[in-house]
C-alpha cells in the first residue's frame with residue numbers, strides 16, 4: 001500500500017482516482033493539486049454523454065465497466081451527477097449509412113455492447129421529432145447522459161469527505177525523480193510535495209511534465225465547441241447521434257438542447273486554457289442539429305463554450321504505468337470521450353497505485369507502450 005499519492009489535475013480523472021484511492025485505502029495520504037479550479041478544462045465543459053456505443057474495441061471493456069457503475073454513482077458519491085439512462089440513438093440519414101448499420105451493430109455485439117438495429121418506426125417512437133425520412137438507426141439502451149459540472153463537483157465533494165486534500169490554484173511544475181523513481185512533485189508555490197506514487201491526470205497539459213524524463217506523449221490539443229439553446233418543449237429521452245455527421249444532441253431536464261459533436265473552436269492561448277467560439281462552427285453545428293432534429297430551428301442559442309482536450313494518433317487515451325519511471329501513473333489523452341469512463345478509470349488508477357488486482361483486461365490496449373513500440377517499428 002502506498003503511504004502517499006499525489007495527483008496532478010482536478011479534472012474528472014484526477015478526482016475519481018483520488019476518491020477511489022481513499023475509499024480503497026482510508027489510511028493513504030492522497031493529495032490533488034489543481035492549478036486552476038476543479039473542472040476548469042475538458043471535464044467542466046463536457047457534453048457529459050455516457051455512452052458505450054461506437055467505441056473503439058480497445059476501449060470497450062473499460063466503457064462497459066464504467067457504464068455499469070453510473071446508475072449507482074449518485075448513491076456511491078452521495079451527490080447528484082444529473083445522470084439518467086435514456087439510451088443512445090444513432091440515426092442513419094441516407095441509404096449508404098443505413099446499409100452499413102447491420103455490420104456496425106454485429107461487430108459491437110460480439111464484444112457484448114448491447115446495441116440493436118431500429119427501423120424508422122422504432123426511431124420515431126424513441127425520438128418522435130426526429131427528421132422525416134430517417135430510415136432508422138442503432139439504439140443502445142445502456143447509454144445515457146449526466147451533467148458536467150455537477151458531476152465534477154460530486155466527485156470533488158466525495159473526495160474531500162473521504163479525506164483527500166484537494167488544493168486549487170496550485171500547479172505542479174515538475175516531477176522530482178531520484179534513481180529512476182518519482183519521489184515528489186515541485187509545486188507552483190515553491191514547495192515540494194513528497195509522494196510514493198504520482199498520477200499525472202493533467203489533461204492536454206500532461207506532456208510537459210513527462211518530457212524532461214524522456215517520455216513523449218503524442219498529444220495534440222483541440223478545443224471542442226458546445227451550444228446550449230433556450231428551453232424547448234418536449235422531453236427527448238435518448239442522446240441522439242448521426243452516422244456521417246458531427247453531432248451529439250440531448251435535451252436537458254429544463255428543456256434546453258445541448259449540442260456538440262466535435263465542432264472546433266479556436267485556441268488563442270493553449271497554456272492559459274483560452275478558447276474562442278468560431279462562427280463557422282456554430283453555424284455548421286446548428287445546421288446538422290436542425291437536419292437531424294427539426295425542432296431545433298425554432299429555439300434560440302443561449303450560450304456557447306468550448307473545452308480543451310488532448311487527442312492522440314489512434315484516438316485512444318493513455319492509461320497505466322510509465323515503464324521507464326517507477327512510481328508514476330498516467331491517465332490522459334481522452335480524445336473527447338473520457339467523461340463516461342471516469343468511474344472505471346479512477347478505479348483502475350487506485351488499484352494500480354495500491355498494487356492490487358489492476359484489472360488489466362480493462363485497459364491493456366491503452367498502455368503508453370503502444371507508442372514506444374510504434375517508434376521502435378519506425379512509425380510516426
Ligand SMILES: Cc1cc2nc3c(=O)[nH]c(=O)nc-3n(C[C@H](O)[C@H](O)[C@H](O)COP(=O)(O)OP(=O)(O)OC[C@H]3O[C@@H](n4cnc5c(N)ncnc54)[C@H](O)[C@@H]3O)c2cc1C
Pocket residue numbers: 008009010011012013014033034035036037038039040041042043044045046047048049050051170171172173201202203204205206224225226248260306307308309331332333334335336337338339340341
Ligand atoms: C466540449 C467537450 C465535450 C465532451 N463530450 C463528452 C461526452 O459527451 N462524453 C464523454 O465521454 N466525453 C466527453 N468529452 C471528453 C471528456 O470531457 C474528457 O475526456 C474528460 O473530461 C477528461 O478529463 P481529464 O480529467 O483527463 O482532463 P481535464 O478535465 O482537462 O482536467 C485536467 C486538469 O488538470 C489541470 N492541470 C493541467 N496541468 C496541471 C499541472 N501541471 N498542475 C496542476 N494541474 C494541472 C487542468 O487545470 C485541468 O483542470 C468532452 C470534452 C469536451 C471538451
